[in-house]
Amino acid sequence: xxxxxxxxxxxxxxxxxxxxxxxxxxxxxxxxxxxxxxxxxxxxxxxxxxxxxxxxxxxxxxxxxxxxxxxxxxxxxxxxxxxxxxxxxxxxxxxxxxxxxxxxxxxxxxxxxxxxxxxxxxxxxxxxxxxxxxxxxxxxxxxxxxxxxxxxxxxxxxxxxxxxxxxxxxxxxxxxxxxxxxxxxxxxxxxxxxxxxxxxxxxxxxxxxxxxxxxxxxxxxxxxxxxxxxxxxxxxxxxxxxxxxxxxxxxxxxx
Amino acid sequence: xxxxxxxxxxxxxxxxxxxxxxxxxxxxxxxxxxxxxxxxxxxxxxxxxxxxxxxxxxxxxxxxxxxxxxxxxxxxxxxxxxxxxxxxxxxxxxxxxxxxxxxxxxxxxxxxxxxxxxxxxxxxxxxxxxxxxxxxxxxxxxxxxxxxxxxxxxxxxxxxxxxxxxxxxxxxxxxxxxxxxxxxxxxxxxxxxxxxxxxxxxxxxxxxxxxxxxxxxxxxxxxxxxxxxxxxxxxxxxxxxxxxxxxxxxxxxxxxxxxxxxxxxx
Numbered sequence: 001x002x003x004x005x006x007x008x009x010x011x012x013x014x015x016x017x018x019x020x021x022x023x024x025x026x027x028x029x030x031x032x033x034x035x036x037x038x039x040x041x042x043x044x045x046x047x048x049x050x051x052x053x054x055x056x057x058x059x060x061x062x063x064x065x066x067x068x069x070x071x072x073x074x075x076x077x078x079x080x081x082x083x084x085x086x087x088x089x090x091x092x093x094x095x096x097x098x099x100x101x102x103x104x105x106x107x108x109x110x111x112x113x114x115x116x117x118x119x120x121x122x123x124x125x126x127x128x129x130x131x132x133x134x135x136x137x138x139x140x141x142x143x144x145x146x147x148x149x150x151x152x153x154x155x156x157x158x159x160x161x162x163x164x165x166x167x168x169x170x171x172x173x174x175x176x177x178x179x180x181x182x183x184x185x186x187x188x189x190x191x192x193x194x195x196x197x198x199x200x201x202x203x204x205x206x207x208x209x210x211x212x213x214x215x216x217x218x219x220x221x222x223x224x225x226x227x228x229x230x231x232x233x234x235x236x237x238x239x240x241x242x243x244x245x246x247x248x249x250x251x252x253x254x255x
Numbered sequence: 256x257x258x259x260x261x262x263x264x265x266x267x268x269x270x271x272x273x274x275x276x277x278x279x280x281x282x283x284x285x286x287x288x289x290x291x292x293x294x295x296x297x298x299x300x301x302x303x304x305x306x307x308x309x310x311x312x313x314x315x316x317x318x319x320x321x322x323x324x325x326x327x328x329x330x331x332x333x334x335x336x337x338x339x340x341x342x343x344x345x346x347x348x349x350x351x352x353x354x355x356x357x358x359x360x361x362x363x364x365x366x367x368x369x370x371x372x373x374x375x376x377x378x379x380x381x382x383x384x385x386x387x388x389x390x391x392x393x394x395x396x397x398x399x400x401x402x403x404x405x406x407x408x409x410x411x412x413x414x415x416x417x418x419x420x421x422x423x424x425x426x427x428x429x430x431x432x433x434x435x436x437x438x439x440x441x442x443x444x445x446x447x448x449x450x451x452x453x454x455x456x457x458x459x460x461x462x463x464x465x466x467x468x469x470x471x472x473x474x475x476x477x478x479x480x481x482x483x484x485x486x487x488x489x490x491x492x493x494x495x496x497x498x499x500x501x502x503x504x505x506x507x508x509x510x511x512x513x514x515x516x517x518x519x520x521x
Contacts, residue, residue, distance in 0.1 A: 010377065012376075012377070023376070023377065073375060073377070073379070075380065076375060076377065076378050076379035076380040077379070077380045077382070102377040102378070103377075104375055104376070104377045107372075107373035107374070107375055108371060108372065108373055109266075109269045109370060109371050109372070109373055110265075110266055110268075110269060110371065111266075111373075112266050120266055122263055122264060122265045122266065123265045123266060125263045125265070126263045126265045129263045173372075174368075174372065174381075174384060174389070175368035175371065175372055176368065176371040176372040176373065177368065177371070207286070207288055208286060211270060211286060211287045211288070211367075212268035212269070212270050212272075213265065213266075213268055213269060213270075213371070214269070214371050215269075215367055215368030215369075215370075215371035215372055216287040216290070216291065216364040216365075216367050216368050217287075217291065217460075217461075218364075218368070218388065218391065218457065219388065219453075219456065219457040219460045219461065220381075220383055220384035220388045220389070221383035221384065221388075222381065222382060222383050222384050224383065225382040225383045226382075233460065234465050234470070236460060237459070237460045237461075237462075237463045237464065237465030238463060238465060239288075239463075240288055240291065240292070240460070240461055240462065240463040241462070241463025241465075242463075243286075243288045243289075244283065244288075244289070244292060244463070247279070247280070247282070247283050247289070251279045
């Protein structure tokens with residue numbers, strides 16, 4: 001059942017990284033409830049362009065919830081009110097006629113606003129670059145099932161690997177900690193046999209890179225609620241344990 | 256073959272690297288996850304003290320002589336091996352170190368988080384964060400200030416003109432019979448219970464104690480501990496106010512000393 005609703009948007013507009021930002025109110029009338037949140041913004045932008053105004057800058061790519069490019073703070077909730085959904089998969093049927101919607105970019109010191117709703121998330125790339133890889137022999141692809149992995153282990157690792165790196169966990173965290181992101185990236189490799197070679201070096205390097213850019217976890221659990229992939233904070237606890245083990249094991253590596 | 260790994264270009268870090276790398280295991284404390292470990296471990300020590308302290312204080316309900324003897328027993332601990340009060344002092348020093356580390360780690364981690372965080376001018380919704388988790392930075396200092404008052408009141412006797420050293424029943428009943436003091440104890444011990452509720456659950460996560468076998472029990476343990484501490488500790492000001500704990504202005508220790516002196520006279 002498709003219907004049309006009229007909305008009032010309060011959107012964060014900022015001309016550049018060092019410019020002063022402000023909220024601008026837009027009337028978004030006649031929005032189909034079948035539109036996704038980003039399609040709603042597309043419609044608003046088309047109208048802005050027709051009126052000769054600058055369109056709202058926001059990021060998006062796959063629009064099917066698997067790339068992690070989109071991400072908006074909608075009414076004070078990362079990715080909006082629907083649980084386990086990225087902004088692109090949030091549909092306007094989650095809103096009612098006459099609603100006021102506040103739209104802000106992710107906010108953290110290490111996520112500087114580039115323009116309007118787009119932020120610089122390279123600090124997360126630095127965490128992955130510090131150790132989010134495994135070493136494999138080059139050449140022909142290895143035979144399937146050459147390395148046995150128990151089903152439960154594979155499932156758990158896959159739960160962590162579901163992380164799309166959108167940054168909602170940082171945005172939702174009152175400490176702007178990136179613990180859930182870093183823990184998911186550490187654990188999806190640490191749990192698997194293929195990830196054991198670099199396990200301790202990876203854990204130490206990724207956690208310490210994370211700490212350069214983000215706050216300290218105080219176990220609120222907001223990240224788990226915000227995560228579009230519903231990654232549990234259990235991975236954070238396991239990473240805390242692996243980190244102390246890494247500090248013990250890595251000190252024996254001389255050279 | 257040499258491989259050039261260049262670092263991803265990023266915004267400037269919010270946390271500068273430590274000036275000097277300390278040797279293992281002190282370098283663990285130079286990291287945020289390491290500080291959370293220290294906070295969790297010192298939290299266990301402090302929580303252990305709080306539970307024992309509350310249970311010990313229940314001797315107040317047995318009577319003035321019994322709590323006095325309990326206090327003397329604590330001073331006598333380990334006297335077969337060590338001079339009197341040495342073991343008690345060893346435990347006190349351990350607690351002071353744990354308390355100092357707990358406060359220092361909390362302070363430096365808070366500073367790090369405040370530097371990393373940016374406000375949402377449009378406001379934000381909390382879904383998982385509860386009252387306890389969001390007030391840790393308030394309940395902590397409240398407990399610290401209260402602890403200072405509590406020691407000054409009942410250990411050093413600064414605020415109590417009728418203070419008698421070594422007579423807990425008399426001192427508790429004299430101090431807590433004042434309504435403002437009773438209110439202060441009730442407020443501070445409520446803050447303590449709120450702090451323990453989040454701290455206990457948080458400790459499991461920080462120390463990596465996480466397993467599907469017992470995860471569902473962690474919140475119950477946190478609520479149970481906080482509840483027991485709350486009920487036990489609030490009972491003292493309430494029962495003093497209700498007149499259940501009342502020394503009628505007499506001090507059992509003074510009477511004992513007086514009696515001993517009279518005994519010597521005869």
